Each structure stands twice: as structure tokens, then as C-alpha cells.
Amino acid sequence: MTSKSQILKLYKTLLRESQKFPSYNYRKYSLRMIHDAFQENKNMTDRVLISAQIQEATRNLDIIKRQVVLGQMYSTEKLIIENVFDKV
Template sequence: MAATRGEVLRLYKKMLRESISFSNYSYRTYALRRIKDAFRENKGESDPGKIKDLIMYGVHNLEIIKRQVVISQLYKTPELIVEACKKQSNDQKT
């Protein structure tokens, strides 16, 4: 069975949504950047077998992200200055 575009997009959105939950700013931005880069890198892949393997790899990594998010929420660190500045700028825009 060939992977559909919708299946890939759902995986992409799930990974991004889960990565936003990291409590640590550095982990959060790293995860988001890596996910976007990986999907962009494999955007032109047309081999159904390779796409299926990539999806399975993505699902495996999504499970890892979920576990790491739980751990990061157990051991929260203080908010960084960068995060506070971003929140203030977002509040001023609305």
C-alpha cells in the first residue's frame, strides 16, 4: 500500500504539535527545526518503498518525542530571557 500525501502531512503535524510541548526552549526549537529539515530533505522522494520506510522512521521518532516531552515536563527549567521576550512581543501584537 502506497503512502498518501495526507498520511505524510498528518505525521508532520503530529510531530510539530508534540514538539511544541517541550518545556525547554532549546529542545523545542531543535526538535522543530530537525522535523522541518527532515521533511524538506525528503520532499521529492517518489519511491513508495522508501516513503513507507521514512514514515515508519517518523512514527518511531514521534514516539520518542512523546516520551521526551513527558520527561522534559517532569524536570522543567526556568524560562529563558528569549522566551519572555517572545511572549511580550506576541502580547503586544494582539
């Protein structure tokens, strides 16, 4: 069984890893999808479904970690919008 603190830790880890995407678009997309998925499932009470969602989130965390490494290997120049936010 997983506790709320473990789920919160997984949520924070997903957000933290998504912040590492070198691509602005991937970074914003993944952050939005993570937030939306957790908001959608926050009132879930069925333990079997919760366990399945946690397993899916853990698999997605592994995917994000791999994609971050690949993105760092083949990084491109920053977008104009990123440079604007860096100055603020």
C-alpha cells in the same frame, strides 16, 4: 500505501508534539530537524524508501512524546529569550 494527506498529518503531529517541549532549545531544535527532514525528502518517489521514512518518523514521534513527558517532570525556569517572545 500512504497518501500525501497521511504524510501531512504525520508532519503536523510531529510539529504539534514538538511545540510541547518545555525547554526552548529542545523545542527549536526538534522543529528545525522535522522541517529539514521533510523538506529533504519531499521529492522522494520510491515507495519503499517513503515507507521506511514514515516508519522512522513514527518512531521519532513516540520518542518526542516520551521526551516531552520527561521534560515536563523535570522542567526548569524559562530562558530570558522565551520571556521576551512571550511579551510580543
